[in-house]
Amino acid sequence: MRKPFATVLEAATSLSNKTGSWRTMRPEYIKMVPPCNSTCPVGENIQLWLSLAKTEKFQEAWEIITESNPFPAIMGRVCYHTCEKTCNREQFDGAVNINLLERSIGDMAIAQGWSFRKIAPCSEKKILIVGSGPSGLTAAYFLKILGYNVIVYESHLKPGGMMRYGVPKYRLPRRIIDAEIKRITDMGVKIICQKEIAKIRTELDNFDVIYLAIGACKASKTDIEIKNTPHIFDAVDLFGKLEDDFTNFPPLGKKVLVYGGGNTAIDAARTALRLGAQDVKIIYRRTIRNMPSHETEINEALAEGIEILCLRTINSIDGNKIFINKMNYDEKYDILSLSKETEILHADSVILAIGQSVDESILKGIDGIKISEKGVIETDKNMMTGVSGIFAGGDAVSGKRTVTSAIGQAKKAAKCIDAYLRGTELIPNIRGEVVNFKKLNTDYFNKNARVGIAKSNDISFEEKDVSYSKNEIITEASRCFSCGNCFHCDNCYGYCPDNAIIKCPDGNLEINYDYCKGCGICATECPCGAIKMIIDDK
């Protein structure tokens, strides 16, 4: 081409000027751990399933939940959702209602009849699971997925353990338990009910591994002096009768006293109210703030008219007279002492809910299984008891005694059992850095309060609230900040002054280090903290 007068250079593009050489800091896309995931005792990838739910991929969301937890509908009702307490949105306009979302997706799965993927058996190895509570069934579920032959023994009439015999119907409808357990038996897990185990030792000859998920169902003993009254019950026994043997359920009368401060005490009191009692009181030794029961449960009980009498112990019972000692409690040093004050209460019946322990009688005759001072089975870091091939988990091991921790433990136990049968070592998960609120750029989020749900005030065995509708699921799941995980908002791409972000055809983003000058705008404007600036020493 003929050049204009005095021009010696050809016209060119600035693309030959690789401005990436100016850089001292480089941006990198990272995936960080959202706080919900980091605190979930089951290890659910909550952020991931929320992101699927908000784009209407409900079944995919459900599949992600069930990678960690086979009971979404149950957990969505009874889990104490530590995830929501740490949710970064809590510091903005209220945590995402993860618990209700899980329940809603779980209910959708039941309504639509979604099933677990079918697993072809790949192993001749046989595993016996003792106990069909959340821990036992979760272990069965994961071991079945891994291809093992799994049989579950259950001493009660129906499977479910404490989910059925410890959680009242108004918190967990039985059809939900039945539906979620059926999905596990549909996979080929055999559950044999009303099967008492005489000798565990001999079962070891028939099975390669035994997993003890026997729970803690023996009511703890008290030293209350009792005279002239048959109307004293253990909460656990009452729950069992309510479920399986209602014809023999004892009359509780109009005035009921419940002794204890845990969730079982609250459940017992609320159940008594539903069975016709008119005056229900809970007696607890310390103050209401020290009750081990969950706060929402206490509030619901109070709202139903249950009275909680704190700083009191039952000294003795004689007929309808309950002799109470008032207590002094030093909260700072956790010192309880009897005060000189006493009082007498009247009640038609007394329900004891002062804790449960592991029924050691099942374990008799096995040398090597040790019971710790706290009354639980001792295991090593791989959840194995002192006897090779016998593992244990759930309430029988843990001190937490929640469905969630039982499921979390069983998930780990399944991995340990698999490693044991393969003769390999379990590689522990390395957890990444957790995203805190400061790492987010909340300029890009609108304040949107959580989607509310109506609660009935009826006191009955029906559930008090309902699940979210499809649209409500989408709205509530959309509130997730997606902490530490790119949600393709394109801020980095749109705000880069140097066009140094490449949008790949699959929607993923890459940084073009040829031109990235390292200004850091992308990292600052990333709403969810998924870009990190690091020193560029290349």
Place this chain on the structure above:
Amino acid sequence: MSNPTLGNRLSKDDITIQSSSNRNNSLTCGHRACQGCGEALGARCAIDAAHHATGGKIIIVNATGCLEVFSCSFPESAWNVPWFHSLFGNAPAVASGVAAALRITGKEDIRVIAQGGDGATCDIGMGCLSGMFERNDDVLYICYDNQAYMNTGVQRSGATPPLARTATTVPHKNYLGNDPQIGKNISQIAIAHEIPYVATASIGNIQDIEKKIAKAIHIRGSKYLHIHVPCPLGWGFPTSETIRIAKLAIQCGLFPLFEAQYGKLYGSIPIDDPIPVEDYLKPQKRFAHLFGKNATPDAVSVLQEVANSNIVKYGLNGGDI
């Protein structure tokens, strides 16, 4: 105030052209703007929007300034659009000529944009710009306002805000930086010409830039768009904070976003909860002398007064204009 993210929106109206992988990248990679340059981002965003609205039928006339220097050091050009540069002061006149040539050859579907920094607009090219407005030539003039002559070393311009430190307004003893009594409000000067369209925009609100360009580009006659583009180097803030600073300027009321037609204001973007001007000034070194050991609280109140009067004047509190 919360801003929507650039892409991934439920409402299609909120999705920006900048988030699209099909954007023109009118100002492409390899330009020599400093790290975190607001002007480079503002220019790409505005010209991409114009390119999108006209199907690529645009001609750009660029005044001398940062934008011209960093995008076109001969023979390399970073522009993916027809682009023209003559002198510092004559961009509006050249653009008027281009528009006249297009009219005479019957190619009025090709739209003309003149653009420059605040120096070319307020000071050096003021005469040509005023003439272009007066004749109502069919040109969209875009001013990228970084509030000083950054390219030559941060000297004061007619758009430098009160009390800012520049290389020519260095605070000393009783002198607190740029004198509050002088300077030009160039958007108001444009409105006074009663041209068809005048608007302000900011890179703190990309959606708004794109909407205003799309509106302005098809209006026949003179249009003026004033885009606030923070400069990390000249203002003294970290390169990563450009967008944040732009947003703070909007949120405190010092940079109002408004529109005017034929000499009359008719709309503005309200700010829900105005922040104190300190929040915007403190992160910038050019205002550091207002906050240090020898700080004079009265000085900041001068700027707060400006913000307060903007809020009332432009209806940023949702009130009437």
